[in-house]
Amino acid sequence: MLVGFHAHVQTAVSKVVSKKNNESDLQRQELEALVRQASDGVIHFTPQMFDDYVTGKRRPYAMIMFCTAAHLLDKPQLNLRGLRKEFGLLATEVKKSGKSGVFFVDLEFKESKAIFHRLGVQSLPWVVHVNPNLPVGADGVIKFKQDDVMRHDDYGHHHWKAEDMAAFLRDKTGINIEKIDRPSFMRSGWFPVVFLAAVLTLGAVAYNLYYAEFMKNLVLWTMGVLFVYWFSVSGGMHNIIRGVPLYYPDQEGKIKVFLPSNQGQLGAEGFIMGFMYLLFGLSVASLTFAVPKLAEPSHRRTASYVCIVFAGLVFKQIVDNYTWKTGYRWRLYF
Known part of the structure; x- marks a missing residue:
């Protein structure tokens, strides 16, 4: 009887284990x-x-x-x-x-x-x-x-x-994946076709732009050069890369465009200073190249004074801003 009971228990346990294994395999x-x-x-x-x-x-x-x-x-x-x-x-x-x-x-x-x-x-x-x-x-x-x-x-x-x-x-x-295959359009069969089409399109656009009439406009090129100069000296690329905000609200909710510290500057502050640099440069360039071309001596004299005074005022404002930011004092020698 004991032998029979033991065999019965073993059979029951085997069935339970087999059932669990089947469930696990199914999962x-x-x-x-x-x-x-x-x-x-x-x-x-x-x-x-x-x-x-x-x-x-x-x-x-x-x-x-x-x-x-x-x-x-x-x-x-x-x-x-x-x-x-x-x-x-x-x-x-x-x-x-x-x-x-x-x-x-x-x-x-x-x-x-x-x-x-x-x-x-x-x-x-x-x-x-x-x-x-x-x-x-x-x-x-x-x-x-x-x-x-x-x-x-x-x-x-x-x-x-x-x-x-x-x-x-x-x-x-313990599963080792040696290399991750990242999908890339450059490895697809369409890449050579798209690349060739892009090159041809860009070439056609460049050719048409080069021979277009508006590309020979001196005013357009002058404005482009001035914009590049202004954007460069104002730190525009730095603002984009670093995500510099244009302004910030103070504790009273007022908008501030100048950062009262020599540790950095706001975006609007850089653009304003760049505009001042541009005005100063244009004043000096006008005094050097434009004024001498005036026919009347009196006109040349008046224009020279205007350019000198305007350039001096802009330069003074630039120096004042620099002094306010850094605390450094300027000394004039004659």
Whole structure:
């Protein structure tokens, strides 16, 4: 009787284990089907899918989860949109390699608030490795190891690349992706055609512009030269590169265009000073080249005085602004 009872127990246990294995295999097959359907190999998880494929004492696969938030996608300091693209590039490479045992998943905050709380997400971006042997209950906070979360200090703050995520994947799962194939239009068959068409188009436009009548207009070229000079001396390119604001409101709400410090300048301040430089230069150029061409001596004399006085006033204003900004004093010697 004892022998029969023991055999019966073994049979029952075997059936339970076999049933669980079949369920696990079915889950894995379902996830593999979802990967094939995903354009970049990343499965979008809903809360129900999280409960179906993650909850349990263990699972026969690992997961790399990327947490994002739709309302923060346009925040440049977070770069969630770019990071999600890099995450997809890595998932695509794993998908093409045929290596199994790990699935890439993304979750959205508003859709899965409770899941975010259980994952312990404190800030975004958030990438975490779900170990196959990690027990995940039906509720409560999931206790990850510290190195299961992709930390900013290890891979660069908010600027992870697919290669960084590949290193994280290798450390956690042993799957090594040596190279990330980034899609490029330059490698497509259409690139030579588009490049040749662009060159021909630009050549035709340049040819027509060179022989156009308006391109021989001296006034147009003069205005262009003056604009380039003004834009250069006013620091316009610096403002664009550094994102310098044009002005700022003070504590009383008044608009300020001059920064009372020698540590920098506002955009409008640079443009105003550049305009003063331009006026001073035009005054000196007029005195040098335009005034001598006047026929009447009295006209030349009057125009000379006007140019000298105007240039002196502009120069004085430039010096006063410089003194106010830096605190340096000018001394005149005669």
